[in-house]
Amino acid sequence: MGGVSSKMATTLMTCCLSDRDKSERLTSRDIDRRLLKDRMTFRRTVRILLLGAGESGKSTFLKQMRIIHGVDFANEDLQEFKTVIYNNIVKGMRVLIDARDKLGIPWGDEANIKDANFVFSFDGNNKLDDHTFLQYVEPMKCLWKDSGIRAAFDRRREFQLGDSLQFFCENMDRIGQQSYIPTKEDILHARKATKGITEKTIYIRGVPFMFIDVGGQRSQRQKWFQCFEGITSILFLASSSEFDQVLMEDRKTNRMLESCFIFETIINNKSFVNVSIILFLNKMDLLTEKVKKVNIRDYFEEFQGDPHNLEDVKIFMLKMFDSRRRDKSKPLFHHFTTAIDTDNIERVFKDVRDTILHDNLKSLMLQ
Ligand SMILES: Nc1nc2c(ncn2[C@@H]2O[C@H](COP(=O)(O)OP(=O)(O)O)[C@@H](O)[C@H]2O)c(=O)[nH]1
Ligand SMILES: [Mg+2]
Incomplete structure (x- = not known):
């Protein structure tokens, strides 16, 4: 009996071992299949690099990609955006209070000085939670109505102020509610400078x-x-409304010239001969308003045409970027965009996507 049972045990063991072998073989085949799939996904992945000077709209474009393709913002994202928006508003208002003073603009109503002192005393290192922010809401509403603050706002090209303060101030009744949750439009206006590199894959x-x-x-x-490695396409963003503004970094270089200079280094870089580069002349909404009042010839004396005609200004800007290209054998792909406008970006991106996929398919077939 014992002999039989030991034989059985041996058979069982062999059986077990070979089962394990089989399962190990299966696992390794699974891994191979997985690797192949990963390699295929890697090859199929369209890599789009967003480049451009600070505040040109790169991160806003990425937010639009999430919105347009249904990748919702999680609850913690919304909480973070709320803090960013609170900060944008209070810090923006502080800049205006300081600018009114330095520019020597008189108060519309001196009764607002108390509110100004209160908002100005906000310590930028402190966290703005709901409770803290709500204390600033009424004072900021009064300040935004003051003609002195508004006169400083009209001279904002002379100092550094984000583009979204006006939108937030005009929506202060809503944002100042206890139960406030940022809308998509608010999120698109929220400004937080990007540090380092962020990657987001969207199917x-x-x-x-x-x-x-x-x-x-x-x-x-x-x-x-x-x-720069393995890039399919570069979207280069330039803020078209910044022709009368200077850089935050040195407070003297014209922002438009800086943007052109960066474009020149990218477009003529040998690493990108096979990469489609698409220029986005962004912030068309702000440019449209600006050309009504500001004469571009005051900043670019070579401008010819009607300085208050939007089309003339757009053509001038496009030529300014295009002239930086050394290789003119290919046309320059470009779009005039408003990154905070979802419909606009949806339309533009469809076009960009088709161009990129067409080019990508061609290069995949050549591999
Ligand atoms: N009005 C307007 N604001 C824009 C536009 N594009 C971006 N912004 C705003 O400009 C600021 C800077 O944008 P952001 O995407 O952070 O620039 P980045 O530094 O290139 O990533 C944010 O407050 C955006 O809401 C636009 O087309 N129109
Ligand atoms: Mg950014």
Whole structure:
């Protein structure tokens, strides 16, 4: 009996071992299959690099990609955006209070000085939670109505103020509610400077699109080189409304010239001969308003045409960027965009996507 049972045990063991072998073989086949799938996904992935100076709209474009392709913001994202928006408003108002003073603009109503002192005393290092922010709401509403603050706001090109303060102040009744939750439009206006590199993959009709967002300010640009490998396309954003503004980094270089200079280094870089580069002349909404009042010839004396005609100004800007290209054998793809406008970006992106997929398919077939 014992002999039989030991034989059985041996058979069982062999059986077990070979089962394990089989399962190990299966696992390794699974791994191979997985690797192949990953390699295919990697090859299929469309990598889009967003480049441009600080505040040109790169991160806003990426937010639009999430909104348009249904990648919702999680609850903690909403909480973070809320804090960013609170900060944008209080810090923006502080800048205006300071500017009114330095520019020597008289108060519309001196009764607002008390509110101004209160808002100005906000310590930027403190966290703005709901409770703290609500204390500033009424004072800021009064300040935004003051003609002295508004006169300083009208001279904002002379100092550094974010583009979204007006939108937030005009929506202060809603944002100042206890139960406030940021809307998509609020999120698109929220400004937080990007540090380092952020990647986000979004599946669009089954194709993985990886968007790579980088910081645009001078100190951040040495990091751009890390992202140059394996790029399918570069979207270069330039803020068209900044022709009368100077850089935050040195407070003297014209922002438009800086943007052109960066474009020149990217477009003529040998690493990108096979990369489609698409220029977005962004912030068309702000440019449309600006050309009504500001004469571009005061900043670019070579401008010819009607300075208050939007089309003339758009053509001039496009030529300014186009003239920086050394290789003119290919046309320059470009779009005039408003990154905070979802419909506009949806339309523009469809076009961009088709161009990129067409080019990508061609290069995949050549591999
Ligand atoms: N009005 C307006 N504001 C814009 C537009 N694009 C971006 N912004 C705002 O400009 C600021 C800077 O945008 P952001 O995407 O952070 O720039 P980035 O530094 O290039 O990532 C944010 O407050 C945006 O809401 C636009 O087309 N129109
Ligand atoms: Mg950014």
